[in-house]
Each structure stands twice: as structure tokens, then as C-alpha cells.
Amino acid sequence: MNIQDLIRPAIRNLKPYSSARDEFQGNSDDMVFLDANENPYENGVNRYPDPLQRRVKTLLAVRKHVAPQNILLGNGSDEVLDLIFRTFCEPNQDNIITLPPTYGMYTVLANINAIAIREIQLDPNFQPKVEAILEAQDAKSKLLFLCSPNNPSGNSFEAKSIEKLVKGFNGIVVIDEAYIDFSNEESWISRLNEFPNLIITQTLSKAYGMAGIRLGICYASQDIISVLNRIKPPYNVNELTQQRALNQLNNYSKVEEQVATILEERAALINALEGVSYVLKIYPTDANFVLVKVDDATKRYNQLIEKGIVVRNRTTQPGCENCLRLTIGTQEENKVLIQNLKAI
Template identity: 65%
Template structure:
């Protein structure tokens, strides 16, 4: 297997769009920019943003210990995932493998890109079934999506099983680490250089508290990143997003403290949820949410809505019958939730 053999022929032959900021990247106070048909009156956002987000990537490189040439930034993780589909999957020909219950956008993006989805359910304890995955794959299986920690179950996948899949699956393995900052397990970024077929996606929407700016991150080999850069929109991450991300990423202590508080609240919340009689099971969580099994998910969901509490009803997902997903809130929010649940 080589990465070049996995890339769509039309993508390999593509000549990328060259933006004004690609053709000239110099910065000088004396420069007069009359090249991009921008409004010339300065207001802070009248110029196009850096198409390669160099300042932001440099800061992320220091935080994640990954070279800038091994990362691509996108308008949320959804854009990053969509670009991965476009790079590797030939419409109406190729397929991808997902492991339900899992993040629903994988299947949505597959449908948008006219790519078949092969579903191989997780085991009863929500771990990948290696033999089933490998048996289900074929020569047209381009991508395997592993969400770890998994959404909506909250658990991380066994590192031994993931490594086996990285070595044996004949395509790209995307490990979605949206919730890795809440996990006891190490990120697969630490082993990025070992596996040429590995792509790791992360986000600033969860632990970093920046869901509103929409910034997703893709980490992969320089070969994969170089190709993704040829197909991404030229200015896909706006100036406001770049500046806000830089500002917040510099406040490492705040992020660390908030993660610590969320983890403490998660433990306390689990302890209290165990005391509620209509909750029959609380699944182990390595994320900032908890999946619980109740007597009647629809009933309990509607009861909470009527009391002003919004959670997610996951009862229709595979092997999640009568399950609700609760995001860990602040101490005040969690106390309010628990009081209402106990009153029910």
C-alpha cells in the first residue's frame, strides 16, 4: 500500500487555485496591496486572511509537538473530514468503514460525496471488532473511521486493537480525537511518524472551549497534508477565527484548569447518577460527557426538556436503546440536573 495509490487520480492531477496571498507573501509596512481586489479602507478585516494560517500553526506546533508541515486547519472538523473524503474516495466506486454507534457526520459526509458506507458495529463493550472490520473491507475500502474517545459512548479504544488496524487495514485510518484532552490515553499524535496511513483529527471546540469559532485540525504525513492543501478552499479559516484561536491558545493555564474541573465534575456526576433508581447503567467515560441507560429514554428526555434541561437522546443509535448522553456542565448546572433527576 502506498498513499499515492489511494489518492483519487483526478486529485493527483489537480492544479490548485493560486490566490493572491499565495503569489505574494511578503509583509512590509511600505507595501501597497492592490492585487486581491479588496476594499482598501483598513478596518482590521478588509484584507484576506493568511491562507496557510502560519502564525496559528506555529503556536499549535509548539503545543502539540507536531511540525507545521504535518497539519491542516479547517472550518471545523467537518470540513477537514470532507476534504479527506474528497482526496481519497471516488464517488460511486469507493467505500468507507464506520463503527456504530459513532459520530453521525461520517455517514452524512459519505452520502454527500456519493461514497458507500460499510457499517461494522462495535462489540457489546464498544470496542472495534478487528476480524469483522478486516473481513468487511475490500479493495475499494479507502477509509476506516475510529472515533476515540468515541461519541456517543465515551470510551477510548484499545491501543493494541487500533495499532493492529493501522497495520492491517488496506487504506487510510482516521482517528477522530475530538475528546482526547479528557482521556487518560495518549494521543496518536505521538506515533504519527510510524504509520503513513494515519490521519488524526482534533478540534478546539471541546476542551479548548472555542466551538463558536469553528476550527478543526488534521495531522498527517507531509505527503497527505500537501495534497489536502491543494484541494482546500484558499481562505477556509477566516481572520477572526485565527486571531481568537491564537489569543485563547496562549492561555494554557485556563484550559488546563477547566479540563481539570470538568474531570472532577464528571466523577462527582457519575457518583450521584448512580443513586438514581431509573438509571440502570452508567457507561465508562473518557470524554466530557456520560452515556447512561434509563428505563425509558424518550420519557426521561421529554421530562428534562419540560424542566429546562437539554441533553441528547441516543436511543435510536446501534446498541444504545434507552440511552441518554449528558454533557458534563459546571457545578451549578450539574446540581440543577441532579436535583431534577432525583425529583423525577
Template identity: 75%
Template sequence: MSIQNLIRPTIKALKPYSSARDEFQGNSDDMVFLDANENPFENGVNRYPDPLQRTVKSLLSELKEIPQSKMLLGNGSDEVLDLIFRAFCEPYQDNIITLPPTYGMYSVLANINAIGIKSVPLDENFEPKVDAILQQVDGHSKLLFLCSPNNPTGNSFGTQAMKTLVENFNGIVVIDEAYIDFSNAESWVSQLEKYPNLIVTQTLSKAYGMAGIRLGICYASEEIISVLNRIKPPYNVNELTQQKAISQLEQNERTQQQVSDILKERDVLVDQLNSITYVSKIYPSDANFVLAKVDDATKRYNQLIEHGIVIRNRTTQPGCENCLRFTVGTPEENKILIDTLKSI
């Protein structure tokens, strides 16, 4: 497979924008910067941020054992995904493959970018139907999205199924690992050397507790990263976001403790949900949420709203009829949820 053959011709021919901070590559200590038309009066954010977010990437490199040259950071994972669309998918010509129920932004971004969508629903156990997926592939199928652990179902896909898809899909396979920090499954980041058509996306929004700063991460080959860097906005990750990310990544032990606490609370939540009479099934979860089937999802959702509790009603999603998704909260929040569920 040639990655170059998958890139849109207009992207290959593109001359990327070169910012002032891109052009100056020397040591910035004791330099007088009069190149970017910035306000010269120091306030902490009067200068443009590092366009390549080198300090953030250096910390991620230590944690993930991946070189910085195989990383791209974005304004949330949604920007990362949008860049992937724009790099590889020709509008009104190419298509993607999604496996519903799954993260809804894949289809939204496809529609925004005028890209066709081929949907192959997961089986009754929320696992990929490998043969059915590969049968849908045609000469214009550019991206295959695998969300594992999957949202909204919570399960991690079987390793062999994913391996077969990565090895047999003649396009880019995007594995969305937004919830990987809550799972015992090994990240597919470790397989980047083996599979040049693989992109793995992660985020600081979930386990790292930084949904408010909007920082998404893309891991891929240097070839793919270089393509995405050509089309990303020059200063797509702002200085405040970078500072907050650095602070959080330097406290990795605290993050790991919070993940451990969330997993313990997930077990408590599952145990208590099993005692609710109108809960008929609880699906296995490798994430920080639990999907449960109830007697009437819309009725129960509205009852919880009336009691001041907001969850997610997933009943309209394929295979999720009468299912509610519960995010694992603090012990106090989970107790309020369970007490309310029992009272209604």
C-alpha cells in the same frame, strides 16, 4: 502502501487555485498591497486572512510538538473530514468503514460524496471488532474511521486493537480525537512518523471552549497534508476565527484548568447518577460527557425538556437502547440536572 495510489486521479491531476496571498511569499511589513482587489481602508478585517494560518499553526506546533508542515486547519472538523473524502474516495465506486455507534457525520459525508458505507458495530463493551472489520475490507475500502474517545459512548478504544487496524488496513485510517484532551490515553499524533496512512483529527470546540469559531485540525504526513492543501478553499479559515484561536491558544494554562474542573465535575455527575433509581448503567467515559442507560430514555428525555434541561437521547443508536448522554456542565448546571432527575 503508496499514498499516491489512494488519491483520486482527478485530484492528482488538479491544478490548485493560487490566491494573491499564496503568490506573494515575502515579508509583508511596509508593503503596499494592491494585488487582491480588497477594500484599502483598514478596519481589522478588510484584508484576506492568511490562507495557511501560520500563526495559529505555530502555537499548535509548540503545544503538540508537531511541525506546521504536518497540519491542516479547517472550518470545523467537518470541513477537514469532507476534504479527506474528496481527496481519497471516488464517488459511486469507493467505500468507507464506520463503527457504530459513532459520530454521525462520517455517514452523512459519505452520502453527500456518493461513497458506500460498510458498518461494523462495536461489541457489547463498545470496542472495535477487529477481525470483523478487516473481513469487510475490499479493494475499494479507502477510509476507516476510529473515534476515540468515542462519541456517544465516551470510551477510548484499546490500543492494541487500534494498532492492529492501523497496520492492516490498506487505506487511510482516520482517528477522530475530538475528546482526547479529557483522556489519559496518549494521542495518536505521536505515531504519525510510524504510520504514513494515519490521519488524526482534533478540534478547538471541546476542551478549548471554542465551538463557536469552528476550527478543526488535521495532523498527518506531509504527503497527505499537501494533497488536502491542494483542494481546500483558499481562505477556508477566516481572520476572526484565527484571531480568537490565537488568543485562546496563548492561554493554555487556563484551558488545562478548565479541563481539570470538567473532569472533577464528571466524577461528581457519575457519583450522583449512581443514586438515581431508574439509571441501570453508567458507561466509562474519557470525554466531557457521560452515557447512561435508564428505564425509558424517551420518557426521561421529555421530562427533562419539560423542566428546561436539554440532553441527548441516544436510544436509536446501535447498542444504545434507552441511553441518554449527559454533557458535563458547570457545578450549578450539574446540580440542577441531578435535582431534576431525582424529582422525576
């Protein structure tokens, strides 16, 4: 597969914007910077941030066992996904394939970019229908989105199914691993070099507890990353975000402790849910949430709201009729949730 053939001609031929910090890449120690029209008075953020976030990528590269050249950072995963759309999908011509129920931004971004959507609903166990997906593609199918662990169902897709899809799809396969840190399944980053058409997205919003800084991560071949770097805004990740990310990445033991506690609390919540009379099904989960089928999702949702507890009503999603999605909170929050689930 030649990735260059999948890239939109306008993007392939684009001459990227070159910022002041792109042009000077030497040792910045003791340099006098008069090139970027910045305010010269130091306050910690008066200078433009590193446009390629080199320090953050260096730490991520060590953590994920990839080269920094295989990493792109974005203003949240949504910016990363939008860059992927703009790189590979020609407006009003191409299409993508999604597998509902799944993360809703794939559809939103497709609509923003004027890209047709082909939906192949997951099977009753929330697994991909591999043959149906591959049969649905045509010459204009540019992106296939696999959310694993999946949102809102929480389960991971079977590895053999993912491998068949990556090998059999003629475009780019995007595996969204926002919840991978809560799963026992191995990240597909470990197989990145096997598949030139594979993109993996992750985030610091979930396990790393940094939803407020908006930092999304993309892992892909150097060919793909180089193109995405050409079209991203020059300073898309601000200095404050980079600093907070560095602090958290350097404090990874705390992240591991919190993930372990969340998994313990997840098990405790599932155990408690088995004793709630109107809970009809508890779906397997590899994420920091649990999807449950109840007798009347809207009724139970409103009852919890009255008790001061906000969960997510997913009953309108395909295959999720009368389902609530429960995020794992602190031990105290989970106790309150369980008490009220049993009381209503």
C-alpha cells in the same frame, strides 16, 4: 504503502487555485498590497486572511510536538473530514468503514460524496471488532473511521486494537480525537511518523471552549497535508477565527483549568448517578459527557425537557437502547441536573 496510489486521479492531477496571498510569501512589513482587489481602508478585516494560517499552526505545532507542515486547519472538523473524502474516495465506486454507534457526520459526508458505507457495529463494550473490520475491507475500501474517545459512548478504544487496524487496513485510517483532551490516553499524534496512512483529527470546539469559531484540525504526513491544502478553499479559515484561536492557544493555562474542573464535575456527576433508581448502567467515559442507560430514555428525556434541561436521547443508535448522553456543564448546571434526575 504508497499514499499517492490511494489519492483519486482527478485530485492527484489537479492544478490548485493560487490566491494572491499564496503567490506573495515574502515579508509583509511595510509592503503596499495592491494585488487582491481588497478594500484598502483598514478596519481589521479588510484584508484576506493568511490562507495557510501560519501563526495558528506555529502555536499548535509547539503544543502538539509536530511540524507545522503536518497540520491542516479547516472550517470545523466537518470541512476537514469532507476534504479527506474528496481526496481519497471516488464517487460511486469506493467505500468507507464506520463503527456504529459513532459520530453521524461520517455517514452524512459519505452520502453527500456518493460513497458506499460498510458498518461494523462495536462490541457490547463499545470496542472495535478488529478481525471483522479487516475482513470487511476490499480493494475499494479507502477510509476507516475510528472515533476515540467515541461519541456517543465516551470510551477510548484499546491501543492494541487501534494499532492492528492501522497496520492491517489497506486505506487511510482516520482517528477522530475530538475529546482527547478529557482522556488519560495518549494522542496518536505521538505515533504519526510510524504510519503513513494515519490521519488524526482534533478540534477547538470541546476542551478549548471555542465551538462558535468553527476550527477543526488535521494532523497527518506532509504528503497527505500537501494534497489536502491543494483542494481546500483558498481562505477557508477566516481572520476572526484565527485571531480568537491565537488568543485561546496563548491562554492555555485557562484551558487546562477548565478541563480539570470538567473532570472533577464528571466524577461528581457519575457518583450522583449511582444513586438514581432508574439509571441501569453508567458507561465508562474519557470525554466531557457520560452515557447512561435508563429504564425509558424517551420518557426521562421528556421529563427533563419539562424541567428546562436538554440532554441527548441516543436510544435510536446501535447498542444505545434507552441511553441518554449527559454533557458535563458548570457546577451549578450539574447540580440542577442531579436534583431533577433524582426528582423525576
